[in-house]
Amino acid sequence: MPLHIHTPLIESRPLSLCAKRPVWLKLEALQPCGSFxxxxxxxxxxxxxxxxxxxxxxxxxxxxxxxxxxxxxxxxxxxxxxxxxxxxxxxxxxxxxxxxxxxxxxxxxxxxxxxxxxxxxxxxxxxxxxDDPLLWAGHASMIDEVAEAGVKPAAVVLSVGGGGLLCGVVEGLRRNGWQDVPVLAVETEGAASLHAAMAAGHTVELPTIASVATSLGAKRVAEQALACTREHPVHSYLVSDREALQACEQLLLDHRLLVEPACGAALALLARPEALAAYDNVLVIVCGGATATLEQIHTWLAQA
Structure with missing residues (x-):
């Protein structure tokens, strides 16, 4: 038996109404240690x-x-x-x-x-x-579970830090024959190493991390993550810290699940209809965050 658990895949009624299309949540925050x-x-x-x-x-x-x-x-x-x-x-x-x-x-x-x-x-x-192929192979299993559930999303929304989740999801999409399913890769504005790499055409080191989403705080994204953007349809989006934090609060209200700002970054994209306009349904990887507290999120929001 693997160390991880088979996590729930649910259709979120509140977030579907907000995004004006079906929104599926892969609840990786429920892993025993709190994240994917x-x-x-x-x-x-x-x-x-x-x-x-x-x-x-x-x-x-x-x-x-x-x-x-x-x-x-x-x-x-x-x-x-x-x-x-x-x-x-x-x-x-x-x-x-x-x-x-x-x-x-x-x-x-x-x-x-x-x-x-x-x-x-x-x-x-x-x-x-x-940054390890063993990690990516393991992360890909979450897409295997989505395929087993019979749900094929029109797009997958996820957060990017160092790029391990991106690499794993792309590997999972490929091995399930879903090469046509794009990935919407979301970062906060102060921790956007993938966005910078895609703009430059090569990985670059950010001078500093200026975001409360510290789990996205890799100054340089993995080389394989950038390679995935060349081999698979990947679209980069940036959100503010405030948007990420507000998305954390909304998920707690809607589904009684507390996640960290790094996860809130992906959820924040659901409030941007123009980003989702081309997709009739979306899957969001709710990646989690064991160190998040409601008090800290409220403190950050007061400062944002």
């Missing part, structure tokens, strides 16, 4: 354990780190997660809850990641937050 990351991370951890790994190392203060910690606990493999200084106390508490060793190093994920590489020794496996 468990699909790819769980797959990668199982493969690495099969190859002899006796210790997992990760560099993420967010959903990827939590997924590695959860997978390691379930597989009986110790986990070390290196997090940047910006990581919230709640995230650290959740990592400790999953029995992970937490190391705080650097002011950004890039610095934490560099330190994580120095910790690797014999018998250790590094589990990347987003």
């Amino acid at each position: 990351k468990l699909r790819g991370v769980g797959h990668a951890c199982e493969v690495q354990q099969g190859r002899g790994a006796r210790h997992f190392v990760s560099s993420s203060g967010g959903n990827a780190g939590l997924a590695v910690a959860y997978a390691g606990r379930k597989l009986g493999v110790p986990v070390t997660v290196v997090v940047p200084e910006t990581t919230t106390e709640r995230a650290k508490q959740l990592l400790h809850l999953e029995q992970a060793s937490v190391v705080v190093r650097g002011s950004s994920w890039q610095e934490a990641n560099q330190h994580a590489q120095t910790l690797l020794g014999a018998g250790d496996a590094f589990i990347h937050p987003f």
Whole structure:
């Protein structure tokens, strides 16, 4: 049995009325560790354990780190997660809850990641937050489940950070023969590394991340994510932090499900009829976010 669960696929009546077309929600926020990351991370951890790994190392203060910690606990493999200084106390508490060793190093994920590489020794496996074919293969399973349910969307809406979810969804669409289904890739304006890469024709490093959607805070998108935009119909959209936060509040009101701003970015596109005009129904990946709190969302909204 895989470490992830088969998540519900529901048609949202409130969001369908808002978007003026059927809106399907793949509720990845209901994964045991709170996000879609468990699909790819769980797959990668199982493969690495099969190859002899006796210790997992990760560099993420967010959903990827939590997924590695959860997978390691379930597989009986110790986990070390290196997090940047910006990581919230709640995230650290959740990592400790999953029995992970937490190391705080650097002011950004890039610095934490560099330190994580120095910790690797014999018998250790590094589990990347987003840039690994094992992750993409695992994430693709969510599209397999949508196909098994007999729902073919006219478009898939998702958020983009480092690009792991994008790569996985495109792989899932391909292996189900849905090459004609476009992906609407959404980022917040202060964390738009995919948008910048598509404009430049190559990956570029953002000078800084200026968004509350910190899970989208990869300064450079994965090379494979950019490759997906050349091999599959992918359309890039930007939303503001306020739009993402308001979408989080709306999902909580409509479906009693709290997600983080990175997930709210995808949901925010439903309030833009012009972006969805060409599609008679859409699938939104509700990717989740275990570290989100309603108090923090309200604080951010007051500042936005």
